[in-house]
Amino acid sequence: MRKTKMKWFMDYEKEETWLNEMSAKGLAFTGFSFSRYAFSNSKPGEYIYRAEVLEKPPRHSSSQKYLRFMADSGVECVESFGHRVYFRRRADMGRFDIYTDIDSRLRHYRRISKYWLFPAFIWMFTLILNALIATSYVLGWRDGETWFHLFLCILSMSILAVSFAKWRSARRKVKELEREKSMRG
Amino acid sequence: MPESFERGALTEAVFYILLSLHEPMHGYAIMQKIERLTAGRVVLGPGTLYGAITSLAEKQWIAIILPEKDIRKKKYVITGTGREVFQKEIDRLRELLSNGENM
Numbered sequence: 001m002r003k004t005k006m007k008w009f010m011d012y013e014k015e016e017t018w019l020n021e022m023s024a025k026g027l028a029f030t031g032f033s034f035s036r037y038a039f040s041n042s043k044p045g046e047y048i049y050r051a052e053v054l055e056k057p058p059r060h061s062s063s064q065k066y067l068r069f070m071a072d073s074g075v076e077c078v079e080s081f082g083h084r085v086y087f088r089r090r091a092d093m094g095r096f097d098i099y100t101d102i103d104s105r106l107r108h109y110r111r112i113s114k115y116w117l118f119p120a121f122i123w124m125f126t127l128i129l130n131a132l133i134a135t136s137y138v139l140g141w142r143d144g145e146t147w148f149h150l151f152l153c154i155l156s157m158s159i160l161a162v163s164f165a166k167w168r169s170a171r172r173k174v175k176e177l178e179r180e181k182s183m184r185g
Numbered sequence: 186m187p188e189s190f191e192r193g194a195l196t197e198a199v200f201y202i203l204l205s206l207h208e209p210m211h212g213y214a215i216m217q218k219i220e221r222l223t224a225g226r227v228v229l230g231p232g233t234l235y236g237a238i239t240s241l242a243e244k245q246w247i248a249i250i251l252p253e254k255d256i257r258k259k260k261y262v263i264t265g266t267g268r269e270v271f272q273k274e275i276d277r278l279r280e281l282l283s284n285g286e287n288m
Binding site: 052066069070072073074075094095096097098099100101103104107108 | 196197198211212213216220228229230231232233234235236237258259
């Protein structure tokens with residue numbers, strides 16, 4: 001039986017925790033369908049889920065090699081979304097964490113922060129552009145739909161705020177790991 | 186490549202990978218061997234293992250054995266350079282240990 005759920009996450013770790021909670025209830029995440037999370041029935045706690053941000057998109061040859069390695073290690077790639085991939089492994093194979101030392105966790109969080117910086121720049125650009133256009137209308141230099149550009153300003157400001165918050169949280173994690181690393185290199 | 190390579194010390198992951206690869210092995214077998222050797226204290230995540238294996242292969246401390254058939258898993262094995270590095274690390278650890286015990 002399939003079941004879908006609509007859910008929106010600001011935080012990757014919370015999403016991963018939620019997928020594992022669903023798995024504990026016997027609902028195994030199988031992918032996205034029309035931007036909803038789809039689940040199939042399984043034994044409760046059959047799978048452990050882990051999400052990761054890849055350096056290159058999943059179709060890129062270097063990511064393909066990595067995904068092949070994961071498959072050879074009993075790790076199934078359930079779904080991908082942009083650079084983001086969702087893995088699962090049977091819980092009876094033991095503890096499952098993708099990254100288990102400071103160096104590799106640091107690299108992963110650096111990657112995450114990098115991928116939030118890019119949309120932040122794009123939306124900052126959109127914000128400035130639309131603010132300038134709206135201003136030129138208000139001042140009467142040109143004629144046009146002021147409200148439309150003000151709407152775009154608010155939209156890009158909100159997305160910018162989200163991207164920036166995500167970037168900040170990943171940077172905090174990077175700093176934390178760097179501190180730990182300097183003690184236990 | 187972890188920075189600690191340059192300082193001479195190997196990370197625990199690299200040390201145990203080099204140790205395991207004295208006989209050819211595929212990725213999952215390396216993880217299991219390390220877990221067994223350390224009685225479950227060191228459990229390497231597949232992402233960490235893959236990163237380390239890629240760096241080690243680039244450094245030519247280990248070599249990749251390509252399977253004859255595509256469906257088979259890739260295996261890895263330590264090289265001459267890898268053995269030298271591993272031996273040096275053993276010597277370094279021995280010095281560390283004897284200095285520590287002579288306190």
